[in-house]
Amino acid sequence: MKHLHLIMFLSSVILTTSAQVQVTQNEFERGVTSNSFSKPSQKQYNGFIKSLKAGGITTKMEAAMFLAQLLHESAGLKKKREEGCSGPNGCANKYPESGEWRSECQGSSRPPGVSYYGRGYIQLTWCSNYIQASQALGKGDKLKSSPDSVATSEDLSWSVSAWYWKTNVHDALGGSDKFGLTTKAINGKLECNGQNLNQSKQRFRYYTKVFSAFKLNGKPVESGYY
Missing domain, CATH: 3.30.20.10 (Endochitinase, domain 2)
Structure with a gap:
């Protein structure tokens, strides 16, 4: 009987730690459209959900932060190339x-x-x-x-985004509710420490609306830039 209880306990731990963060398609869509972007596709929702696990995202709050940053980086999931650059040889001298x-x-x-x-x-x-x-x-x-x-590949666009988040953002956030930590991890050299404040503020504005769309408790916290 003791062994049975141990097995049940271990099973519950495994289920708890491996549980997928739940974001409904309606919540995802409202997170995007409430920020005045057009409705995302089914394929984009599928890519987002897959990216949560691949990105090491373990809470719905972190999922909201992830989506807010995606919206800023891609102009509402519409642009997968840097502004002003195009094709394989665009902006050739920008990253020497x-x-x-x-x-x-x-x-x-x-x-x-x-x-x-x-x-x-x-x-x-x-x-x-x-x-x-x-x-x-x-x-x-x-x-x-x-x-x-x-x-050009939808799957790769999501895969590299999830990889970047897991590698550079997830641990920097460390379970905190401070959204600014994610901005600092993504573009801190250009947008934190008082620089390009309009950009970091815009990222947070997106987050406040995603936060509401995801029906999270409490209030979004902006700090963490410094």
Whole structure:
């Protein structure tokens, strides 16, 4: 009998820790449309739900933060390429080799004429990030050699966004309710410490409406930028 109780207890722990965050399609749609963007597609909802688990997102509040950041980064899930950049060779000089931190993106290892501007729903930039994401997703060097596939493939747009969140944002948030921590983790060098305040404020405005659409308790907390 003791063994049975132990098995039941362990089963309940496994179910609790592996439970999927529940966001209904209606909540997701209202999170987008309440921010004055057009209604997202079924495929986008499916991609979002899949990304929650892949991104290590364990609470509905974190899911709301994730969606708010996606809305800002992609202009309401409509743009998967950085503003002002287009095609595989757009904005060629914006993310130069001198700023890379991976050897695979330097010297003769760097593909000529390939541009690593922002792509995806959370826009992935720099060759070093493309190669890290590519390897983590089991794609070898595909995203390094063909970064524009992140913009042209719906699945890759979601996959790199989930990878980026899990790698750079989830742990930085650490279960906190401070939305500013997510902005700091995504674009802190440009939008925190008093810089480009209009951008960080816009991200939070999106979050307040997603927070309401997701029917979360309490009030959204903006702090965490500094």
